[in-house]
Each structure stands twice: as structure tokens, then as C-alpha cells.
Amino acid sequence: MVHTDLSALCRQLRQDVLEMIHAADSGHPGGSLSAVEILTALYFDVMKVDPKNPSDPQRDRFILSKGHAAPILYAVLARKGYFDPAILPTLRSLGSPLQGHPHMHMLPGLDCSSGSLGQGLSIANGLAFAAKKQNKASRTYCLMGDGEVQEGQVWEAAMTAAHFGLDNVCAIVDNNGVQLDGTTAEIMGVEPLGEKFRAFGWHVIDCDGHDLEALLAAFKEAEATKGKPTVIVAKTVKGKGVSFMENQCGWHGKAPNKDELAAALAEIV
Amino acid sequence: MKDVKYIPQRDGYGLGLLELCKTREDILVLDADVAASTRTNWIRDQYPDHFYNLGISEQDMVGTAAGLALGGMIPYVSTYGVFLSGRAFDQMRTTVCYNNLKVRFGGAHAGISVGPDGATHQALEDIALARVLPKMMVIAPCDSEETRKAVIAAADIDGPVYFRFGREAVPVVTDENTPFTIGKARLVQEGSHCAVFACGAMVYEAMCAAEELAKEGVSLRVFDLHTIKPIDEEAILTAAKECGCIVTAEEHQTAGGLYSAVAEVIVKGQPVPMESVSVRDTFGQSGPPEALMNAYDLNAAGIIAAVRKVLERKA
Numbered sequence: 001m002v003h004t005d006l007s008a009l010c011r012q013l014r015q016d017v018l019e020m021i022h023a024a025d026s027g028h029p030g031g032s033l034s035a036v037e038i039l040t041a042l043y044f045d046v047m048k049v050d051p052k053n054p055s056d057p058q059r060d061r062f063i064l065s066k067g068h069a070a071p072i073l074y075a076v077l078a079r080k081g082y083f084d085p086a087i088l089p090t091l092r093s094l095g096s097p098l099q100g101h102p103h104m105h106m107l108p109g110l111d112c113s114s115g116s117l118g119q120g121l122s123i124a125n126g127l128a129f130a131a132k133k134q135n136k137a138s139r140t141y142c143l144m145g146d147g148e149v150q151e152g153q154v155w156e157a158a159m160t161a162a163h164f165g166l167d168n169v170c171a172i173v174d175n176n177g178v179q180l181d182g183t184t185a186e187i188m189g190v191e192p193l194g195e196k197f198r199a200f201g202w203h204v205i206d207c208d209g210h211d212l213e214a215l216l217a218a219f220k221e222a223e224a225t226k227g228k229p230t231v232i233v234a235k236t237v238k239g240k241g242v243s244f245m246e247n248q249c250g251w252h253g254k255a256p257n258k259d260e261l262a263a264a265l266a267e268i269v
Numbered sequence: 270m271k272d273v274k275y276i277p278q279r280d281g282y283g284l285g286l287l288e289l290c291k292t293r294e295d296i297l298v299l300d301a302d303v304a305a306s307t308r309t310n311w312i313r314d315q316y317p318d319h320f321y322n323l324g325i326s327e328q329d330m331v332g333t334a335a336g337l338a339l340g341g342m343i344p345y346v347s348t349y350g351v352f353l354s355g356r357a358f359d360q361m362r363t364t365v366c367y368n369n370l371k372v373r374f375g376g377a378h379a380g381i382s383v384g385p386d387g388a389t390h391q392a393l394e395d396i397a398l399a400r401v402l403p404k405m406m407v408i409a410p411c412d413s414e415e416t417r418k419a420v421i422a423a424a425d426i427d428g429p430v431y432f433r434f435g436r437e438a439v440p441v442v443t444d445e446n447t448p449f450t451i452g453k454a455r456l457v458q459e460g461s462h463c464a465v466f467a468c469g470a471m472v473y474e475a476m477c478a479a480e481e482l483a484k485e486g487v488s489l490r491v492f493d494l495h496t497i498k499p500i501d502e503e504a505i506l507t508a509a510k511e512c513g514c515i516v517t518a519e520e521h522q523t524a525g526g527l528y529s530a531v532a533e534v535i536v537k538g539q540p541v542p543m544e545s546v547s548v549r550d551t552f553g554q555s556g557p558p559e560a561l562m563n564a565y566d567l568n569a570a571g572i573i574a575a576v577r578k579v580l581e582r583k584a
Contacts, residue, residue, distance in 0.1 A: 116363040126336015156329035
């Protein structure tokens with residue numbers, strides 16, 4: 001499928017996310033909606049992937065370190081053509097390939113399982129190491145939440161990527177400022193994120209995580225950056241696109257009921 | 270036991286890795302700043318392209334290994350077993366085992382025989398932690414030679430493998446011709462009164478116990494149960510049936526290790542009296558390795574006492 005209008009696609013993906021989570025009656029809308037443009041840019045422009053050959057060893061890889069944003073990844077993979085979008089409403093149901101958090105052996109197109117926070121960047125580094133060893137051009141992208149960087153392993157991995165000069169790794173922080181229990185500022189401050197990564201030896205790009213043009217430019221800059229890994233600190237809005245969900249930690253992991261779904265879709269479609 | 274050579278098991282780990290790196294491009298060795306202790310410094314020096322030191326970051330090392338495995342490499346992550354199985358447990362579970370990745374865990378300095386470093390560095394729970402994980406294979410070789418063989422044999426296993434091996438020089442009881450098959454208990458000697466299933470350095474202690482008890486007419490069937498998962502159910506059930514009682518011996522907590530693994534087999538097929546030689550729900554301490562083994566009854570005398578007890582229960 002060719003999508004000339006990525007903005008229209010983003011509206012479709014937001015609809016998919018909300019409908020899936022409503023159907024499952026559980027799931028994480030806030031952090032899925034904040035990552036819509038990031039994943040759209042990656043899968044529909046930046047990454048070299050082929051849904052007809054999901055295990056191509058030469059492909060670029062994507063690690064959803066914030067595994068709870070599975071609904072947006074599933075929606076993107078379905079719309080990209082990895083599987084039939086008709087199964088999206090089976091999210092989280094018994095026997096469904098759409099597990100609550102991604103399981104790579106149950107669904108084509110998933111490069112790794114995830115769900116326990118803080119682990120994705122290490123995995124991305126390992127993939128990048130392997131690509132360098134095998135002289136492959138393959139790049140690895142890793143999406144983390146801003147709350148997630150409270151995990152210590154993220155900073156172990158940040159050291160590793162810089163120490164070994166893994167310029168084929170690109171991390172993205174979905175910097176929506178809100179985590180499960182409240183804002184990151186209230187719970188455990190993570191800012192200044194860019195300065196932290198810079199101090200760890202990374203090339204840092206700040207960008208508006210809902211501006212597709214800005215994201216595409218950032219990914220291009222990341223690819224052109226040699227000798228060090230790049231992190232894109234993407235300023236986003238949790239629950240983006242649905243006014244009553246935006247910036248509300250209450251919508252981190254809650255499904256919209258029938259009326260809420262209708263109200264949300266009315267704003268999006 | 271006369272004329273027995275003493276070599277640290279970790280030497281076997283290093284030798285096995287050297288052999289693998291000599292012929293295979295896909296083998297990588299990772300360490301967390303203890304390369305001189307785990308013998309991965311041998312790889313660092315001879316095959317530098319196969320070696321990465323990840324620094325003191327066990328969780329990141331295991332995650333990185335997962336990524337390497339996803340990328341088609343076969344990483345051997347190496348550090349003290351206590352940190353590997355404890356500090357990086359979630360990474361082992363959710364990133365490596367859940368994805369069924371070909372990551373090999375080299376758990377060095379296993380058991381109480383680590384000695385003077387004390388309880389913080391003595392892995393006494395690692396078998397339990399590793400074997401409850403779906404997909405994980407668990408191997409506790411008996412000496413340096415068997416460790417070497419295990420490292421090589423595990424290279425092509427389609428999933429994760431955890432090895433544990435000790436620090437100190439311990440008796441070498443196998444040679445290059447001794448059979449080693451993953452998943453198959455090695456019969457060390459035939460016997461009929463009681464079966465002893467041992468792993469690690471306790472295999473030698475079981476052999477000594479058998480020699481001693483033979484003098485009074487007690488015959489032990491001794492097994493080197495190097496593969497704790499998948500366990501050799503047939504050997505265990507047959508021994509239970511034919512000998513009528515079992516003693517297990519391991520440098521590990523009583524709970525969750527070899528004793529538990531064997532008990533899980535016999536309770537469902539051939540229940541017989543069992544006794545355990547192990548660390549009894551306590552932490553270790555500092556001391557010379559041999560003195561520690563004796564202080565915790567992890568020796569031939571401990572096995573003999575357990576055999577006498579289980580024979581009484583059998584009667």
C-alpha cells in the first residue's frame with residue numbers, strides 16, 4: 001500500500017489504536033497516541049523494511065522499548081501490510097498474536113519482544129554490533145518513553161553505544177512528560193534529557209515529535225552522523241489528538257468506553 | 270583417589286571458547302570487567318575481534334547479547350554466576366528466554382568454594398533461578414574438561430543455555446574420551462544400594478564416598494548429572510527403582526537446585542527416600558575454599574552421612 005498522505009495515515013492509525021483498546025477493554029492509549037508520528041515516519045519513510053520479507057537479514061530493525069505502546073506498533077504494521085488489519089480488534093484476547101506487550105514469535109514484523117522497561121536500548125546496541133560485525137548497512141531504531149529512562153539499564157546502554165561508536169543506532173525518546181502515576185517532573189525528574197545524553201557522548205537532536213517533516217529531517221541527520229549514536233528527543237503530547245486524554249496520566253493505561261470512543265473518534269476522523 | 274590432577278573449571282570455559290573462536294565467526298564473548306577471573310581474557314588476547322568487555326553492567330551485557338543473537342551471532346556472556354543470575358534475571362527471563370535466543374550464560378565462581386570473597390560472591394541460587402525459566406537449558410559440569418566440552422556442545426543449541434562452573438582448582442575426573450551428551454546423566458560407576466546424583470565438584474566427592482563405603486560393603490551408583498535441565502528422567506527413574514533410594518550432592522541451596530530437580534522427577538514416577546547434600550537455606554562466608562566446603566558438609570563425609578541416613582529410611 002502506498003500512502004502519499006502521511007497525515008491522513010496518522011488519523012487512521014489513531015483511530016485503529018482507540019478502536020483496538022476499546023475492543024480489548026484494556027491497553028495503553030496515552031503513550032500509543034504520542035508515538036503515532038514517530039512510528040509513521042519510521043515505517044513509511046525512513047526504515048528499509050519489506051512486509052513481504054519480514055525476516056530479511058539486511059532489514060533495518062525497530063525495538064519498541066516502551067512495549068506498552070504495542071497498539072500503535074500493531075496498527076502501523078497492519079497498515080504497512082505485515083498482516084490483515086481485521087485482526088487488530090483481537091488485541092489482548094486469548095490466543096491472539098497481538099499480545100498485550102509485543103511477542104516477536106507470535107506476529108510477523110516484530111524485531112523483538114518487549115514490555116519490561118529499560119531493556120530496548122541494550123538490545124538495539126547488540127543488533128548494531130552484529131550489523132557492524134557482518135558489514136551490513138542495517139540500522140537499528142529504538143523507541144523509549146521518557147519515564148522509561150528512569151531505568152538504570154538505559155544509561156548502561158547509553159554508555160555502551162557511545163563507547164563503541166555505534167552510529168548505526170538511533171534512539172528516540174517519546175518525551176511526553178507523563179508516566180503512569182503522574183508527570184515525570186512530579187514522579188522522578190528526567191530533564192534535561194538532551195544534556196544527559198550529550199554528556200554520555202551522544203549526538204542529540206531535539207524535535208517536535210508530532211511534526212512529520214521535522215521527524216524525517218531528524219532521522220536524516222541521525223543517519224548522516226558518524227562515529228557516535230544519535231538520540232532524537234521528540235517533544236510529544238501524551239494522548240495526542242484526543243483533547244480529554246491529552247497530558248492526562250489517567251489515560252496512560254485505560255480503555256475508552258463506548259461514549260468516550262465516539263467522542264475521541266469525532267475529534268480525530 | 271590417587272594421582273588426581275587439579276585444574277580450575279574456569280580454565281575449561283576459556284579453553285572451550287578458544288576452540289570455538291578458532292573456527293567460527295559467529296561466536297562472540299562478552300564480559301563484565303572480570304575477564305581475568307572468567308578466563309575470557311584468553312579470548313581477548315588471542316581473538317580480540319571476538320571479545321567485548323561491556324564494563325560493570327550485567328543487565329546491559331545480557332541485553333546486548335540478546336541483540337547480538339537477534340542479529341545472528343552467538344554470544345557467550347561471562348561474569349560471576351551470582352551477578353548473572355541475580356542482577357540480570359529480568360533480562361535473562363524477558364529478553365533472552367521469552368524470545369528463545371541463542372545466548373549462552375557463563376556463570377563463573379559458582380558455589381561456596383569461591384572462598385575468601387565471601388557470601389556476596391558465592392552463587393548458591395543460580396541453578397534454581399536459571400532452571401525455572403522456560404526455554405533455558407542448565408548445565409553444571411563436573412570438572413575443567415567437562416566444562417570445555419559443554420561450552421563447545423552448547424554452541425549450536427537452539428535457545429538459551431546457562432552454565433555454572435567454579436573458581437578453584439578441583440579434581441579432573443574426566444578426559445577427552447569420556448562421553449558427554451547434553452541431557453544425558455553420565456554414569457560414573459555402577460552400584461545397587463543407593464544412587465548418588467551429583468553435579469560440579471561434588472561428583473569427585475561422590476566418587477570418594479563410594480570408594481570409602483565400598484570398604485564396608487555399601488555399593489553406590491554414582492551419576493554426574495551435569496545437565497540439570499532438561500533432566501535425564503530415565504536415568505533417575507531407573508536408579509530410583511533399582512537402588513531404592515537417592516542422595517543428591519551440589520554446591521547450591523537445597524531449595525530449587527539439583528535436589529529439587531531430581532525430587533520433581535521421582536515424585537511423579539518412582540517415589541523413594543531422598544537425602545540432600547547442599548547448602549541449607551543459609552548464606553556462605555569467607556574462608557579457604559576447602560575449609561568452607563568442610564564447614565558446610567559439602568564433601569565425601571557429608572555424602573557418606575547422607576547415604577547412611579537414606580539407607581536407614583529405605584530399610
